[in-house]
Every structure is written in structure tokens, then in C-alpha cells.
Amino acid sequence: MSLSIVQGFSKSLAMTVLSEIGDKTFFAAAILAMRHPxxxxxxxxxxxxxxxxxxxxxxxxxxxxxxxxxLSKHITTVLFFGFGLWSLWDAYHDSESEELAEVEAELDANIKSNKSDNKGDDDSKKNKRPLLTQFFSPIFLKAFSITFFGEWGDKSQLATIGLAAAENPYGVVLGGILGQALCQTAAVFGGKSLATQISERFIALSGGVLFIVFGLQSLFSTVES
Incomplete structure (x- = not known):
């Protein structure tokens, strides 16, 4: 395995873990796992x-x-510094339990909305099931959609784009997937009790420092011809 892949892998793994632990999708997975298989x-x-x-x-x-x-190097450097300052701001201004409560309230509202929409037409909907639900579990599709759209445009997604532009993209993918697997497994099997014990402030602070370190490395790195 080449050094560039190892560097991309290690950076992506560290960034993913620190970005996803205590993130909205982490809490969503923990809460969903308490209510569904x-x-x-x-x-x-x-x-x-x-x-x-x-x-x-x-x-x-x-x-x-x-x-x-x-230009790609300059944009990546600005992104890393920006995300670092953003994370440090979150560490000193966000409430510890605010995001968990927000996610739980959103999921509860979603469940109530679905129940009201399903009243009175259950039989007709059974005969007109969407194509995807014939091949995938409704819980799988729900977890997929909540997570995918929750991550779209999120800090971790943009950081992955910047990291893949600066490092070996194959290493970034491998590190990102491993990091996501570790975080989501912890969220699903650790449950809400683990989510409430996580110090969001410490995670945000650690992530901010890591992003700034990445920014400094990008700033002083040379552009390959």
C-alpha cells in the first residue's frame, strides 16, 4: 500500500470519526435503533x-x-480552516443536548405525520406499494433517506470533497467508510444512552483542531505538477 493511500486513509478516518460522533445522523441512528430492528x-x-x-x-x-x-489547493485550505473555526465555534456556543433533542423531536413529528396520512387507506396502499418497498425493508429505506439527506451539504461531506482533492481519493474512501462503519455501529448498538454520554463540546473541539492541522498541512504543501 502506497504512502499516499495510507495518508489519505488515516486523515479520512480521523476526520470522519470526529465529524460523525455526536452528529445529527449519529443521533438519528441511535434513536431509530431503539424503535426498529x-x-x-x-x-x-x-x-x-x-x-x-x-x-x-x-x-x-x-x-x-x-x-x-x-486553485484547488487554495480552496481546500480555506475549507479546512473554515471547518476548523466552525467546529471551534460550535464547541464554545452549542448546548450539549440541544441536537439530540432536536433530532428526537423531528423523528417524532415524522412518525405522527405518517400515522395520520396512513389512516383510512391502508388496504389501497398495500396494493400500490412503491417499487423500492418491494425489494427493501421500509425501515431500511427510512434510515437510508434520513441519513442521506441529513448528510447532504453537511460539513463532513464538504470536508470529504476537500480531503479527496488534496489526498489520495482511494485512501479517503477507505478511511471514510471504516470511520462511518465504526460510528454507525456504535450509534445503533450503543443506543441513546451512549449518545447522551458523548461530550459534543469535546468532539467539536477535537474536530476543530484536526481541521486546522489539515489546513496548515495544505497551506504549506507543494502543488504537484
Whole structure:
């Protein structure tokens, strides 16, 4: 395994773990696993995050071919510093339990809405099931959609794009997938009790420092011809 893959792998793994632990999708997986079969929740959440990681890395890999490598390096550096400052801001201003309560309230509202929509037409809907539900569990699809759209445009997705533009994209994908697998497994099997014990402030602070370190490395790195 080449050094560039190892560097991309290690950076992506560290960034993913620190970005996803205590994130909204982490809490969503923990809460969903308390209400539905864990294997369906884990499969749905993890599949969504793997797809998101591959798509993000593909965008990052294509970036140097669309714009100059020098400009790509500058954009990546700004992204890392920006995410670092953003995480440090969150560490000192966010409430510890605010995001968990917000996610739980959103899921409860979603469940109530679905129940009201399903009243009176259960029989007709059984005969008109969407194509995807004929092949996948509804819980899998629910976990997938909540996680995928929850991650779209999130800090971790943009950071993966920037990291794939600066490092070996294959290493970034491998590290990202392993990091997502570790975080989602912890969320699903650790449950809400684990989520409530996580110090969001410490995770945000650690992530902020890590992003700034990545920014400094990008700033002082040389552009390959």
C-alpha cells in the first residue's frame, strides 16, 4: 500500500470519526435503533453514508481536473480552516443536548405525520406499494433517506470533497467508510444512552483542531505538477 493511500486513509478516518460522533445522523441512528430492528437501521444508515462518501470523494477527485491544481489547493485550505473555526465555534456556543433533542423531536413529528396520512387507506396502499418497498425493508429505506439527506451539504461531506482533492481519493474512501462503519455501529448498538454520554463540546473541539492541522498541512504543501 502506497504512502499516499495510507495518508489519505488515516486523515479520512480521523476526520470522519470526529465529524460523525455526536452528529445529527449519529443521533438519528441511535434513536431509530431503539424503535426498529437494528440490522435494518444499521444497513440503511451505513449504505447511505457509504454512497455519500463515494460520491463526495468522486467530486473531490474530479476537482483538480476541472480547475487548476493551485486553485484547488487554495480552496481546500480555506475549507479546512473554515471547518476548523466552525467546529471551534460550535464547541464554545452549542448546548450539549440541544441536537439530540432536536433530532428526537423531528423523528417524532415524522412518525405522527405518517400515522395520520396512513389512516383510512391502508388496504389501497398495500396494493400500490412503491417499487423500492418491494425489494427493501421500509425501515431500511427510512434510515437510508434520513441519513442521506441529513448528510447532504453537511460539513463532513464538504470536508470529504476537500480531503479527496488534496489526498489520495482511494485512501479517503477507505478511511471514510471504516470511520462511518465504526460510528454507525456504535450509534445503533450503543443506543441513546451512549449518545447522551458523548461530550459534543469535546468532539467539536477535537474536530476543530484536526481541521486546522489539515489546513496548515495544505497551506504549506507543494502543488504537484
Amino acid at each position: 437494528r440490522r435494518h437501521v444499521l444497513a440503511g444508515c451505513l449504505t447511505a453514508l457509504i454512497v455519500m462518501t463515494i460520491l463526495s470523494a468522486a467530486v473531490g477527485m474530479a476537482a483538480p481536473n476541472l480547475i487548476s491544481r493551485t
